[in-house]
Amino acid sequence: KQEVTQIPAALSVPEGENLVLNCSFTDSAIYNLQWFRQDPGKGLTSLLLIQSSQREQTSGRLNASLDKSSGRSTLYIAASQPGDSATYLCAVRDTGNQFYFGTGTSLTVIP
Amino acid sequence: DTAVSQTPKYLVTQMGNDKSIKCEQNLGHDTMYWYKQDSKKFLKIMFSYNNKELIINETVPNRFSPKSPDKAHLNLHINSLELGDSAVYFCASSRAGGNQPQHFGDGTRLSIL
Numbered sequence: 001k002q003e004v005t006q007i008p009a010a011l012s013v014p015e016g017e018n019l020v021l022n023c024s025f026t027d028s029a030i031y032n033l034q035w036f037r038q039d040p041g042k043g044l045t046s047l048l049l050i051q052s053s054q055r056e057q058t059s060g061r062l063n064a065s066l067d068k069s070s071g072r073s074t075l076y077i078a079a080s081q082p083g084d085s086a087t088y089l090c091a092v093r094d095t096g097n098q099f100y101f102g103t104g105t106s107l108t109v110i111p
Numbered sequence: 112d113t114a115v116s117q118t119p120k121y122l123v124t125q126m127g128n129d130k131s132i133k134c135e136q137n138l139g140h141d142t143m144y145w146y147k148q149d150s151k152k153f154l155k156i157m158f159s160y161n162n163k164e165l166i167i168n169e170t171v172p173n174r175f176s177p178k179s180p181d182k183a184h185l186n187l188h189i190n191s192l193e194l195g196d197s198a199v200y201f202c203a204s205s206r207a208g209g210n211q212p213q214h215f216g217d218g219t220r221l222s223i224l
Contacts, residue, residue: 031209043115043201043215044154051210089154093209097166099144101154 002027004092006102013080014110021075021105023090028068031093035064035075037086038104044089048075080109114138115216117202123222126194131178132187132219134202140214141207143185145177148199148218160185161207197223 003026013019023033032051036044048057048064050073056065063076073090087104094100115136124130136143142161148154158177159166165177174190187200199218205211 034212036215041217043203043217044213046212046214049210049212087152091154097159097209098168099156099159103151103153 002030002092002094002098002100004090004100004102006088006090006105008105009103010106010108012108012110015080015082017080017109018076018078019080019107021077021088021090021107023073023075023102025071025073025092025100027094028071029095030068031095031097033064033066033073034091034093035062035073036089036091038089039086047088077107080107082109082111085109115202115204115214117200117216117219119219120217121220121222123224124192125224126192128192129188129190130192130221131189132200132202132221134185134187134216135183136202136204136214137183138204138214140204141182142205142211143179144203144205144213145185145187146201146203148201150198154201157187158185192223194223197221 005024007022034049035047038044050057050066061078066073087106089104091101118133144159145157157171176188178186201218202216203213205213
């Protein structure tokens with residue numbers, strides 16, 4: 001069974017810093033991996049989706065990488081801003097159309 | 112012009128009752144989903160559904176049933192509510208195909224007394 005882990009559980013950085021969030025999964029037979037952000041009291045917003053054949057995706061200040069063989073993905077946020085404060089979740093979709101979410105990293109960017 | 116909307120936003124009810132949560136999407140998507148987020152913020156898929164296929168997470172009790180009157184709606188019906196059903200339930204939708212991002216509603220917070 002697929003297990004998805006995110007480290008750290010919480011992260012606090014000063015504004016302007018670059019940071020990396022980590023996601024690891026136990027079964028490398030994935031269909032894709034998606035990064036989301038969740039704001040308090042809200043649903044999830046999709047940030048980046050990496051297909052199993054891809055190694056990275058970029059959107060603005062965000063860059064997500066995928067290393068299937070080692071079961072890892074990272075989300076890199078450049079020049080962090082207070083508006084980036086949220087919980088970041090990674091989710092793995094397996095070939096059987098099941099989704100597995102990590103427990104998230106709570107990010108606080110201090111002005 | 113909310114893309115994925117759920118009603119109600121909050122639902123407080125007693126153990127043993129039957130309740131429904133409604134979900135509507137105006138994105139023209141083909142696939143809809145229901146998720147449960149527990150008190151520890153862990154998110155788990157319950158169902159994914161399009162007009163051809165219903166995929167059920169095997170851990171979901173059969174007291175939970177999705178009902179889809181049309182492509183834009185996927186309602187969640189829960190029978191005989193239990194204390195452990197207290198959670199936030201999220202509806203989501205996406206285009207058909209495995210590599211399409213999902214769009215989420217804001218959630219329904221269900222509290223069982």
